[in-house]
Amino acid sequence: MPTDLFIAGEWVGAETGERFDVLDPATGQAVASVADAGPQDGLRALEAAAQVQPELAATSPRQRADWLNAAYQAVMDRADELALVMTLEMGKPLAEAKGEVTYAAEFLRHFAEEALRIDGGYQTAPAGNARFLVMRQPVGPSLLITPWNFPMAMGTRKIGPALAAGCTSVIKPAQQTPLSMLALVQILDEVGVPSGAVNAVTTTGAGALMEPMIRSGQARKLSFTGSTKVGKVLLEQCAERVLRTSMELGGNAPFIVFDDADLDDAVAGAMAAKMRNMGEACTAANRIYVQESVVQEFGRRLAAEMGGLSVGPGTREDVTVGPLIDQAAQDKVAELVQDAVDGGAEVLTGGTVPEGEGYFYPPTVLTGVSPQARMASEEIFGPVAPLTPFTSEAEVLGLANDTPYGLVSYVYTRDLDRALRMAEGLESGMVGLNQGVVSNPAAPFGGIKESGLGREGGSVGIDEFLEIKYVGIAGPRPADQEG
Numbered sequence: 124m125p126t127d128l129f130i131a132g133e134w135v136g137a138e139t140g141e142r143f144d145v146l147d148p149a150t151g152q153a154v155a156s157v158a159d160a161g162p163q164d165g166l167r168a169l170e171a172a173a174q175v176q177p178e179l180a181a182t183s184p185r186q187r188a189d190w191l192n193a194a195y196q197a198v199m200d201r202a203d204e205l206a207l208v209m210t211l212e213m214g215k216p217l218a219e220a221k222g223e224v225t226y227a228a229e230f231l232r233h234f235a236e237e238a239l240r241i242d243g244g245y246q247t248a249p250a251g252n253a254r255f256l257v258m259r260q261p262v263g264p265s266l267l268i269t270p271w272n273f274p275m276a277m278g279t280r281k282i283g284p285a286l287a288a289g290c291t292s293v294i295k296p297a298q299q300t301p302l303s304m305l306a307l308v309q310i311l312d313e314v315g316v317p318s319g320a321v322n323a324v325t326t327t328g329a330g331a332l333m334e335p336m337i338r339s340g341q342a343r344k345l346s347f348t349g350s351t352k353v354g355k356v357l358l359e360q361c362a363e364r365v366l367r368t369s370m371e372l373g374g375n376a377p378f379i380v381f382d383d384a385d386l387d388d389a390v391a392g393a394m395a396a397k398m399r400n401m402g403e404a405c406t407a408a409n410r411i412y413v414q415e416s417v418v419q420e421f422g423r424r425l426a427a428e429m430g431g432l433s434v435g436p437g438t439r440e441d442v443t444v445g446p447l448i449d450q451a452a453q454d455k456v457a458e459l460v461q462d463a464v465d466g467g468a469e470v471l472t473g474g475t476v477p478e479g480e481g482y483f484y485p486p487t488v489l490t491g492v493s494p495q496a497r498m499a500s501e502e503i504f505g506p507v508a509p510l511t512p513f514t515s516e517a518e519v520l521g522l523a524n525d526t527p528y529g530l531v532s533y534v535y536t537r538d539l540d541r542a543l544r545m546a547e548g549l550e551s552g553m554v555g556l557n558q559g560v561v562s563n564p565a566a567p568f569g570g571i572k573e574s575g576l577g578r579e580g581g582s583v584g585i586d587e588f589l590e591i592k593y594v595g596i597a598g599p600r601p602a603d604q605e606g
């Protein structure tokens with residue numbers, strides 16, 4: 124298992140020799156020690172990326188697709204081993220980790236296909252006196268920053284399109300979960316991606332490492348997934364060199380259940396939207412609004428499902444809910460639940476931090492959560508489902524949109540007109556209609572408002588790594604008369 128920095132095709136320690144421990148959140152014990160990069164290491168990695176950029180840009184789309192397809196296959200072949208690494212550093216149960224490995228691999232396969240479809244245009248000017256040639260070229264060396272909650276998929280969602288477009292990159296995973304990314308980068312190296320085309324740096328000093336790279340003038344693009352707070356800081360830094368940016372930021376997803384919904388489906392959807400990744404997902408249902416006449420029944424069924432989950436170390440086969448990422452996450456979830464209870468919410472299941480090692484929090488359902496509770500406006504990032512009753516469509520649309528975030532919303536109803544009104548009225552980049560999971564490598568994932576800029580995945584994901592160049596061509600002169 125690689126634990127060093129990957130710069131210019133070599134595994135190297137940090138210039139200072141510093142290392143840091145990666146902890147298993149189920150035990151709080153170290154599972155590995157990785158290199159702790161400083162600013163000089165980052166700048167060396169970026170230099171390597173910049174040097175190889177012209178060579179990578181000149182490779183054929185087919186060659187880049189072949190690398191991505193080979194990486195897809197290699198990730199799938201090693202799925203069990205990669206899932207175990209992910210569970211050990213991040214905590215999610217093995218089955219979910221394997222699901223993420225497959226999801227991550229799918230981005231590689233998807234962008235292998237997109238590499239072959241980078242197109243352009245040819246057009247006659249309206250006056251007929253010129254021609255427009257439009258081509259799309261790689262943006263250039265790209266900085267990629269990923270969070271800990273999806274340690275591999277958030278990486279392939281960026282490396283896939285970057286490589287497909289012909290952009291070199293320096294990737295910086297979250298300090299809690301560097302191992303999955305290093306394993307991925309090793310695979311990319313093994314399948315023949317040129318040295319320097321993908322570099323990886325791990326660090327405990329994210330700000331000190333990234334800022335000099337962002338301001339250096341050598342990077343042309345920053346793609347970030349993480350919190351809105353850090354995203355705003357990075358946008359300011361990127362302004363100095365006018366870097367292209369893609370920002371996948373925080374969410375505060377409303378999950379809305381109308382009284383005409385199929386309640387079994389709605390409960391299953393809420394379980395998926397809430398409990399995927401133990402609630403530690405930007406897409407997690409953060410506010411569950413249920414129409415008054417069905418709120419009691421919905422709450423009863425959801426509490427039964429949530430209460431039936433089994434909490435423990437993700438490496439245990441029977442476990443469906445792993446630990447939260449760290450002590451701070453556990454404390455924050457407990458604090459938000461206490462605040463809601465102080466504001467009048469009732470606990471239907473869960474709600475108490477268990478004794479013992481690890482950062483566990485039980486699946487929890489709260490009813491009667493006031494719209495003024497902190498969890499109505501802050502990301503919970505834990506397995507807590509807060510239910511709030513509503514009476515009318517207009518009221519719930521107002522509540523749902525009353526947030527600076529706009530990543531995803533979920534709606535359960537069997538009324539087509541209402542479904543379309545809601546889908547059009549909700550201020551979010553994505554809407555799940557009678558489904559609790561929207562993530563799909565072939566769909567454009569992303570948010571509006573303070574949830575971000577740009578889209579990842581889908582046919583537009585590669586555009587984030589391409590510049591448009593227009594060539595104005597003098598129109599053809601009339602041919603000389605024969606003879």
Ligand code: NAP
Nearest residue numbers: 269270296297298329330333349350353371372373374405
């Ligand atoms: P975070 O604190 O913003 O960290 C994200 C990444 O940014 C990590 O690699 C982190 O490094 C790095 N970072 C922190 N401060 C930085 C700085 N000053 N300069 C450069 N990099 C910096 O977020 P998180 O707690 O890891 O992740 C959870 C957040 O991500 C949630 O808000 C969630 O909604 C969001 N998220 C969004 C999406 C989406 O697609 N919209 C997907 C997943 C997660 P360190 O680890 O060293 O701090």
